[in-house]
Amino acid sequence: MAPASESRGPVRQAQGGPILATEALVKRFPGVVALKGVSFDLRPGEIHAICGENGAGKSTLIKTLSGIHPAGSYEGTILVDGKPAAFTGPKDAEKLGIAVIYQELALVPEMTAAENIFLGSEPRRFGGLLIDWERVYVEARELLDRFGLGINPMANVRRLGIGHRQLVEIAKALSKKTRVLILDEPTAALTEQEVKILLEIIRDLRRRGISLIYISHKLDEVFAIADRITVLRDGSTVQTLDAAATDKHQVICAMVGREISDLFPRRAGAVGEARLSVRNVSVSDDDGENVLSDISFEARAGEVLGIGGLMGAGRSELLMHIFGAFGRRTAGQVLLNGQPLGPGNTPVQSIRRGLALVSEDRKRFGLVLEQSIGFNLSLSSLGQLTRTGLIDSMREARRNRELFDSLRVRAPGLSTPVGTLSGGNQQKIVIGKALMTLPKVIFLDEPTRGIDVGAKVEVYELINQLTASGYAVVLVSSELPELMGMSDRILMLSEGRVGGLFTRQEATQEKLLAAAMHPAGEAADLVPSQGVFP
Amino acid sequence: MTQTISQPALAAPQPRLASRRGGLSLRELAMPLALVLICAYFEFRSTKFLGSRNLSFLAIEVSITGVLALGMFLIILPGYIDLSAGSGVGLIGGIAAVLVFQHGWSAPLALLTAAAVSVTIWALMGTIIVKERVPAFIITLGGMAAFRGIHDLVIDDSTIPVTRGSEQNLYSILTTYYLRPAIDLPLVGLVIAAMALASYLRYRRERQAGEGVDGELAFMHTFIAAQLILLFVLICNGYRGVPLSAVVLGATVLVVYILTRHTPYGRYLYAIGGNEEAAIVSGIPVHKVAIATFALMGVIVAITAFLQTAYGGYSTPDLGNTMELDAIAACVIGGTSLKGGRGTVAGVLVGALIMAALLNGMTLLAVAFEIKLIARGIVLVLAVWADVKLGKK
Numbered sequence: 003m004a005p006a007s008e009s010r011g012p013v014r015q016a017q018g019g020p021i022l023a024t025e026a027l028v029k030r031f032p033g034v035v036a037l038k039g040v041s042f043d044l045r046p047g048e049i050h051a052i053c054g055e056n057g058a059g060k061s062t063l064i065k066t067l068s069g070i071h072p073a074g075s076y077e078g079t080i081l082v083d084g085k086p087a088a089f090t091g092p093k094d095a096e097k098l099g100i101a102v103i104y105q106e107l108a109l110v111p112e113m114t115a116a117e118n119i120f121l122g123s124e125p126r127r128f129g130g131l132l133i134d135w136e137r138v139y140v141e142a143r144e145l146l147d148r149f150g151l152g153i154n155p156m157a158n159v160r161r162l163g164i165g166h167r168q169l170v171e172i173a174k175a176l177s178k179k180t181r182v183l184i185l186d187e188p189t190a191a192l193t194e195q196e197v198k199i200l201l202e203i204i205r206d207l208r209r210r211g212i213s214l215i216y217i218s219h220k221l222d223e224v225f226a227i228a229d230r231i232t233v234l235r236d237g238s239t240v241q242t243l244d245a246a247a248t249d250k251h252q253v254i255c256a257m258v259g260r261e262i263s264d265l266f267p268r269r270a271g272a273v274g275e276a277r278l279s280v281r282n283v284s285v286s287d288d289d290g291e292n293v294l295s296d297i298s299f300e301a302r303a304g305e306v307l308g309i310g311g312l313m314g315a316g317r318s319e320l321l322m323h324i325f326g327a328f329g330r331r332t333a334g335q336v337l338l339n340g341q342p343l344g345p346g347n348t349p350v351q352s353i354r355r356g357l358a359l360v361s362e363d364r365k366r367f368g369l370v371l372e373q374s375i376g377f378n379l380s381l382s383s384l385g386q387l388t389r390t391g392l393i394d395s396m397r398e399a400r401r402n403r404e405l406f407d408s409l410r411v412r413a414p415g416l417s418t419p420v421g422t423l424s425g426g427n428q429q430k431i432v433i434g435k436a437l438m439t440l441p442k443v444i445f446l447d448e449p450t451r452g453i454d455v456g457a458k459v460e461v462y463e464l465i466n467q468l469t470a471s472g473y474a475v476v477l478v479s480s481e482l483p484e485l486m487g488m489s490d491r492i493l494m495l496s497e498g499r500v501g502g503l504f505t506r507q508e509a510t511q512e513k514l515l516a517a518a519m520h521p522a523g524e525a526a527d528l529v530p531s532q533g534v535f536p
Numbered sequence: 537m538t539q540t541i542s543q544p545a546l547a548a549p550q551p552r553l554a555s556r557r558g559g560l561s562l563r564e565l566a567m568p569l570a571l572v573l574i575c576a577y578f579e580f581r582s583t584k585f586l587g588s589r590n591l592s593f594l595a596i597e598v599s600i601t602g603v604l605a606l607g608m609f610l611i612i613l614p615g616y617i618d619l620s621a622g623s624g625v626g627l628i629g630g631i632a633a634v635l636v637f638q639h640g641w642s643a644p645l646a647l648l649t650a651a652a653v654s655v656t657i658w659a660l661m662g663t664i665i666v667k668e669r670v671p672a673f674i675i676t677l678g679g680m681a682a683f684r685g686i687h688d689l690v691i692d693d694s695t696i697p698v699t700r701g702s703e704q705n706l707y708s709i710l711t712t713y714y715l716r717p718a719i720d721l722p723l724v725g726l727v728i729a730a731m732a733l734a735s736y737l738r739y740r741r742e743r744q745a746g747e748g749v750d751g752e753l754a755f756m757h758t759f760i761a762a763q764l765i766l767l768f769v770l771i772c773n774g775y776r777g778v779p780l781s782a783v784v785l786g787a788t789v790l791v792v793y794i795l796t797r798h799t800p801y802g803r804y805l806y807a808i809g810g811n812e813e814a815a816i817v818s819g820i821p822v823h824k825v826a827i828a829t830f831a832l833m834g835v836i837v838a839i840t841a842f843l844q845t846a847y848g849g850y851s852t853p854d855l856g857n858t859m860e861l862d863a864i865a866a867c868v869i870g871g872t873s874l875k876g877g878r879g880t881v882a883g884v885l886v887g888a889l890i891m892a893a894l895l896n897g898m899t900l901l902a903v904a905f906e907i908k909l910i911a912r913g914i915v916l917v918l919a920v921w922a923d924v925k926l927g928k929k
Contacts, residue, residue, distance in 0.1 A: 327817055353819035367817045370810035372877060381807055382818045384800035392798045396741055435818065 019084050021046045021213050022067065022100065022182050027078035029062050029071060036062040038237040039078070044182065049204065049214045051224040051245070053257055054234035055454035060217050063234070064184055067215075068102045069095035099181030103171055103188055109159045116142030116155035119174045145173040148203055163313060168192065172200070176207075183207065184215040189223060190452045193313040193480045194515070201227050219454055221250045222483070233257055258456055266487025267459065269466045270506070273490070274303030276337075277474035278324075278357075278443045283334030285323045293319050293329060294498045301443060301474040306465060308489025309478045311518050315495040317478045318362050321445045325359040326352045339442060353382055358436035360429075362448040362478070368432035371421035375413060376402045378420050378431050383438040405434040410460065426457025433464065444468065447478045462488055482511055494518050566922075567869055567886050574890060578897035585897055588774030594896045595772060596711050599781035600843045601895075602888035604859060605866035606792045607836025609884045610829050612867050613796070614808035615876030616665065616672035618830075620679030621863055624837040625856030627687040628654045629845030633696040636707060643698075643705035647842055654841070655834035657683075662830025666823040680860070688853050696851045710784070710846040714777035724769045724778075727786070728762045781843050788839070793881045801825065809876020858909070862891045865916040868923050891915070 020043035029037040037059045044050050054060050065071045067080065069089030080087050082098050089095050092102075109118045119142045127134040142155035146169070153166055162170065168188065175183060185204075189197045197220075204214060204227055218224055224231060225245060233240040233256040240256045278301040285294040294316045301307045311317050322328035324336055324343070331345035338355050349359075361367035369378055379402045380387060387398045402416050409430040413423055420431055429449060436444055446465070450458040465488060468475055479485045485492055492509050494501040494517035502517030578585040604621055611618045628650050635646035661679060665672050698707040715723065735758040739751055772778045796802035804825045807815040816822055844859070845851050868874060869890055870883030894915065898908050 325817075348821075349817055349819045350821050359817060361817055366811075367813050369814055370807050370877065373806060373810055377803065377806070381803065381815075381820070384803055388800055392794070393800060393803070395798070396744065399741065399744070439819070 020044055020081065021083060022215075023081040023084075024063075024067070025079045025081065027063070027066060027076060027080070029059075029066055029076040036237055037066070037076070040234065040237070040239050042232055042239060042242070044213050044215060045229075046213055047208055047211050048229040049208055049216055049227050051216045051218065051228035051231045052234060053218070053221070053224060053231060053253055055257055055456055058234040058257070059237040060234055061186070062237075064102060064186055064215070064217070067095070068092055068100055068184065096178070099179060100184070101175045101178055101180040101182070102184040102186065103175050104186050109167055109171060109174075111160035112158065114156050114158055115146065115153060115162070115170045115173075118159055118170055119145060119155075119177050121174070123178065141177070142173070145176055146170070148173075148176075166313070169196070169200075172203075180212060182213050182215070184217075186217045187219065187452060188216075189218060189220060193311075194482055195312050195518075197223060219452070219458075220481070221253060224253070225250060254455060257454075266484065267462055267466065268306070268488045268490075269470070270490050271304050271470050273305045274472065276300040276302050277339060278476070279335075279337040280324065281335045281337070283323075283336060284332045285319065285329040286332050287319075287329050292332070292498065294323065297334070297495075297498075297500055299493050299500070299503065301476050303442075303472045303474050304469045305490040306469055306475045306477050306488055308485045308492040309476060309495060310480070310482065310485045310492060310514060311495035311501065313480070314497070315501075315518065316498040317480075317495055318447050319498075320495070321359060321447050321476065321478060322361075324352075325349055325357060325445065327359075353439050353441075354385075356440070356442035357445070358382075358439050358441035358443070359445045360432050360436050360447060360449055362451060364428055364432045368435075369420050369428060372419055374417045375406065375411065375420055375423075375431055376416035379405055379416075379434050379438060382435050383440075386440075401438060405438060409434050409464070424453075424457075426453035426460070429453055429457070429461065433461070437468075441473070443474045443476065445476045445478070448480065449477070450479070450481075450484065482514060485514070486511070564871075564883075567871075567883070567890065571886060571890050571893065574893050574897065578893070578900065582897075582900045585900055588771050590896070590900065591768075591771050592714075592775040592779060594892060595768070596779045596781045596843075596847060597896055598889055598892040599779070599785035600840060600847065601859075601862050601866060601892045602785050602885060603788045603836060603843065604840040604863040605870075605884050605888045605891075606788050606881065607833045607840070608860070608863040609867050609870075609872055609879060609881070610792065610795070610805065610836075611672075611833055612809075612864075612872050612874060613805040613876055613879060614826060614829060615812070616826070616829070617864070617874075618676045618833055619673065619860050620661075620676040620683055621833070621837055621840075622856045622859035622861070623680045623683035623687065624654065624657070625841040625844055625859050626851070626854075627683040627690065627841075627856075628838050629841035629855060630687045630691045630696065630851040632707060632842060633698050633845060633851035634690055636698060636705065637696050637700055640700065643707040647707060647838075650841070651835065651838035654838040655831050658834030658837065659827055659831040662827040665830070666826045684857075687851075687855075691851050691853065693853055697849060698846050698851070707842060708846055708849070709780065710843055711779065711781050712846070713780040714772070714775075715780065715783065716777045717773045720769055720773065720778040723783075724765060728765060731758055731762060781847075784839065784843065788836070789881060789885065796881060801828065805829065806877055809873070809878070811877075858912070861912055861916055862888075862895075865912070865919050866891050868916070868919040871923070873923070874920065887919075 023041075023043035025041055027037050027040040028035065040059065040063055042052075042063070052060050052063070062071070066076055069092045072090050073080075073088035080089070082100075087094075087098065110121065113121070116139050120138050125134040125137040125141070126132065139155050146153045146155055153162070153169060159167055159170060172188060189200060192200060201223060204216070207214060216224065216228060228245045230242055231245055231248065231253060232242040233253060235257060243253070280297055280299050283294065283297045284292065286292050297320060299307065309317050309320070319328055323331070326344060326347040326349045336343045338352075338357055341355070343352065343355060343357070352359075365371065370381070376399065380398050383401070384393060387394055387401070399416070406416060411423075411427050411430050411434075413427060420428060423431070433446070433449065449461050453461070465475055465477065477485070477489060479488075486506070486509050489509075490506050492504045492506070492514065494504070494514055496518050501519075502513070504513060504517070575586065584590050604625070608618060608621065631653060632646045632650035635641040635649060636643055641649075657679075661675050664670050664675055699705050704712070735754055739754050769778055772782075796805065804815065804820045804822075807818065807820055808822055808825060812822065840859070841856070844856060848855065866887030867879065867884055868887070870879065870885070870887030872879030872884060891912075894911065895908065898911065903911075
């Protein structure tokens with residue numbers, strides 16, 4: 003197809019033939035068939051999106067393509083440049099130019115960004131004896147500068163937020179001679195702005211002839227960049243579609259196997275009195291640096307207050323601070339049900355006062371992964387479940403079972419270890435744990451991150467139920483459609499300050515972004531155009 | 537429209553895993569099997585090993601190792617470590633002996649005072665660990681050296697008996713008193729009845745909670761445990777009866793079991809060891825729990841100190857040396873993860889049995905002190921290695 007007639011080298015293949023393909027791939031695990039005959043092909047220089055719900059087989063497919071599941075552990079064929087390939091491990095795949103960026107980041111927190119980028123492939127000098135640190139930092143800076151976010155190559159990764167860490171990981175993959183780049187949910191933790199930058203980088207890679215496999219739950223992104231879309235369901239290929247000839251609706255239907263009529267089923271109800279009042283709060287972090295300045299807002303019974311902002315705007319920090327797990331308050335007041343909360347409150351006190359937090363990072367702050375569902379559900383509420391110092395296990399089991407059923411957790415039983423559950427089910431456990439404390443105000447920090455469409459809608463339905471029964475819900479999200487779709491009012495933060503407060507009716511994507519870019523006052527007359535992104 | 541969502545989601549494949557109750561894992565079987573092999577070997581080499589007399593002594597030794605190992609278990613569960621336990625055993629036993637022998641205190645008062653000192657020291661170490669963020673490894677390593685030094689000062693590098701003259705006191709009878717059959721048989725009946733009742737109640741509760749429970753397996757567990765206890769008592773009765781120290785161990789087992797399985801405190805230990813950050817955000821008073829755990833370790837160290845010192849009859853400069861090694865090894869052998877968050881009381885007991893049986897058997901075979909030390913070191917390393925290997929499966 004492409005007029006690339008100057009085919010150098012001995013490789014004889016059809017013009018535009020797939021660079022990477024699978025034929026009837028079957029992968030079995032004990033008791034589960036994860037892939038039931040997946041056929042898929044990646045053309046040179048295309049962006050090929052793979053969509054599917056959690057458990058559809060996306061991760062298994064990637065692991066097979068990248069050699070983590072070695073040849074012999076699966077049936078079917080993997081073809082690289084049209085020739086069968088048998089990887090014994092990830093190194094083999096890397097040699098053929100196949101690199102993967104996984105959802106779970108693999109960085110060394112105590113090393114700098116640059117050290118991480120070149121970890122294991124450091125440029126050498128003096129005949130390979132010493133590491134050429136100058137080149138490490140110069141080249142790392144070049145790679146990181148593409149993101150336009152001023153990430154310092156000398157910064158310790160530990161000090162970077164989850165979003166910036168992901169960008170370092172991406173820079174690391176870019177530093178290698180890669181022909182096929184597989185991205186597994188690369189934007190799960192990024193803000194809208196960073197996503198746009200990343201998508202631009204991905205397009206740039208395609209221009210340079212790199213072929214990409216792009217896995218994401220976010221269909222907007224998929225349609226923004228993909229040339230073709232393959233939908234997996236239950237380990238089988240449902241369809242491969244030309245992105246130009248299909249739409250979101252069709253892809254979603256293929257993913258879940260039926261119609262989803264409403265992605266954001268927000269049902270607003272009666273709004274009651276203020277449950278949480280935050281008045282002119284300023285917060286500094288452990289190093290004494292100011293992270294939040296003069297924040298004020300209210301969350302009322304029966305409403306969803308959305309909080310948005312770019313990465314580093316201080317959304318999670320705000321929630322964590324009010325909850326008592328972050329920073330020191332330098333000014334202002336927080337009232338919970340009319341009574342002052344903090345400064346200096348601990349999570350123990352916050353929970354007792356009726357505040358619950360569902361953290362953005364459920365594996366780090368939410369769950370004890372090797373323990374059971376029941377253990378995790380009741381962990382925050384054991385105080386209510388004790389009689390004469392001992393846990394009343396009958397009552398505990400009953401309460402756990404109620405939540406397990408009402409949240410529709412899909413698992414064999416309460417004794418199933420949480421670590422074996424899918425992302426969506428893990429999220430339900432974290433939310434269930436928060437609900438069991440019988441809160442009045444519940445903080446949901448990115449509650450739908452990394453979970454599939456079906457589970458997302460279940461979380462939204464749950465939010466509706468919570469507000470209908472009088473909870474005040476504070477929802478932090480970096481996805482603007484979710485924020486606008488589920489919030490009754492939206493507070494935008496910008497660099498630790500309030501950027502604006504909008505009702506559901508007046509919120510538009512443009513207004514919210516403008517508020518996210520500039521703190522209130524400065525922003526008023528700035529009309530965002532294409533030039534918003536650096 | 538909401539219902540249309542849940543249906544396909546329900547049909548989504550869910551992670552299945554083999555039922556954990558479906559039988560014993562290799563790991564759970566391996567250690568009891570190792571114990572049987574060790575006992576068989578020593579019995580083969582020296583026909584005295586399984587005799588009533590030696591088993592009675594072994595019972596006392598297991599009690600001492602076991603009590604300390606259970607304390608270590610509480611420390612390791614939330615991810616800490618205590619390297620000072622052995623030196624602490626020497627020091628606390630020495631303080632009590634000096635109070636009795638040199639100052640003429642009554643034994644109960646001396647024991648209580650020494651125990652109070654122990655709790656204070658350990659609570660202080662716990663406080664420094666959580667408030668000042670000095671790693672437990674370092675502060676207890678310091679304690680290991682310092683307590684040894686203080687112990688030598690307290691006993692003035694000499695040998696201090698636990699009684700004055702030849703009379704018995706509460707201190708000395710800890711390892712010399714035996715329960716006669718008229719007492720120990722009704723007691724063991726009571727214990728077995730209580731175990732059976734607890735097991736039944738648990739079975740019924742889990743059934744009601746709708747969990748898939750294997751009633752036969754639960755019955756077998758209880759039945760085997762009851763048989764073993766009965767066998768132990770009958771063998772001991774062939775010598776002088778059940779040693780008092782075994783009752784102390786039994787009480788410690790009961791307390792630690794209830795703490796770890798049935799109280800919020802125990803849950804918190806597992807949660808902190810499993811994921812400390814999640815524990816903090818879940819509203820667990822991590823600092824209080826850690827300090828309380830070290831204070832409890834103070835109690836355990838005191839009990840172990842009294843048993844160990846009474847067993848020899850004197851406080852000597854090297855008493856308690858490297859006992860933390862046996863305690864840590866017992867935990868690891870029993871499946872306790874050194875990273876925290878995993879382990880059971882039953883496992884620790886099996887681990888303590890293995891360590892005590894090894895030591896006792898080697899002593900019986902007149903193995904040199906140096907060789908015994910080398911063997912214990914190797915067993916500790918092997919246990920951790922096996923844990924890493926088996927833990928991957």
